[in-house]
Amino acid sequence: MLSRTSLLAALALVLSTLMPSGPASAATWQVPDGATITVAGHGYGHGHGLSQYGAQRAATKGLGYRRIARFYYPGTRWGKIGGQVRVLISADTSRDVVVASRSGLVVRPVKAGKPTRLAQARPRAKRWRIVPVAGGRSAVDYQTSGRWRRLRTVRGDAEFTAGGKPIRLVFAGSSRAYRGVLRSASSGRGLDRDTVNVLPLDSYLKGVVPREVPSYWHPQALRAQAVAARTYAAYERKHSRRGHYQLCDTDQCQVYGGATDEQRATSKAIDATRRQVLTKGGGPIFAQFSASSGGWTSRGAFAYLPAKKDPYDAFAGNDYHDWTVRVTDAKIEQAWPGVGELTSIETSERDGNGEWGGRVGKVTLRGTTGIVVVSGDDFRFRMGLYSTWFTLRVG
16 A cells, blocks of 8 residues: 555656646646647737737627727828739749630730730630740740640740730649739749739739638628738738749738639728728838737737737637647657657746736757757647647646
8 A cells, every 4th residue: 555655746746747837937747658738729820910810809899990900000000002913823833834715815025025915816726825945035835736836935034914804824733813914934043934923912912811811701800801911912012022023822921812712702891991001100011910819919020019918809709719739749759859758848938928828939848868949839830739829738
């Protein structure tokens, strides 16, 4: 039979696997072999600026899009911006630009040169393409029944346009429609070219907003998202160092699906807020946004991206305000083999805002063969967590 002292020691060992030790800013969990780790957290994304779910809740409570924007981006002013953007189409990884034939389709040099009306030149063609050739030139080919034939070559880069009508880009066994211009743009890597969509800023937004938020959301939430997305794009365009394009079409910039993804409700929100942006110091702000703040926004790189309590984020329709994800010690050991057999996890450098001390800045993994220190973001992405605002339960 175990003595009272032995029983207390055994109980302490069990509790150490279930509860963190130390203050919320530096908590440690012991991890026995074969443990299952339940990660409980709040929010989805980095938490800077507008919470998309928060905007939806605020709109249903009667706030207009301008009040929503003022709450999430305090200290900013309203302005107007238009013009065009150049967007990299990342899914088209080939050197050529292939489009489906359509009425009004024209190919033209990006710089000086005569445009060619393609339906008149080859009315039976089903597809057209721009191919880079030696000497910094572009070849224009057409396809009728499987075989490509050459129509002409032009100096420099070239592009397709259809007078504002959508053009269907064909790539990787798929296709997608885009407004504006589809350009075969020199990347600076020899004959390599990138497919770049050049179009008005608000036309671009019509392929962004329905990819960022559901089109059935409250109209004021859609308008708030339209303003944030427009402002973000204007900031990126102003500060771009990419050369032949300014924005990408993935979540590294903003998700953009072209005319194929346009929805009536989101297009109405974009038209209703036409050219409206948030500014600071005379220029567009870095209007970051994420799906859910979890109840606290996090501090960004600018004063208009403060850490502040968010009263709108928590409601029954937001599945990301509170979440849990289960991981195993084996998954962590596989991600960071330098630790050997994992024995403990420590979280530290939290931001101090909200439950558990807020978002995690650093995670320390200790094991039988070493110690690995990673950022909260790295741990989040490797483990498939929704945000860095989390705590652990080990069992």
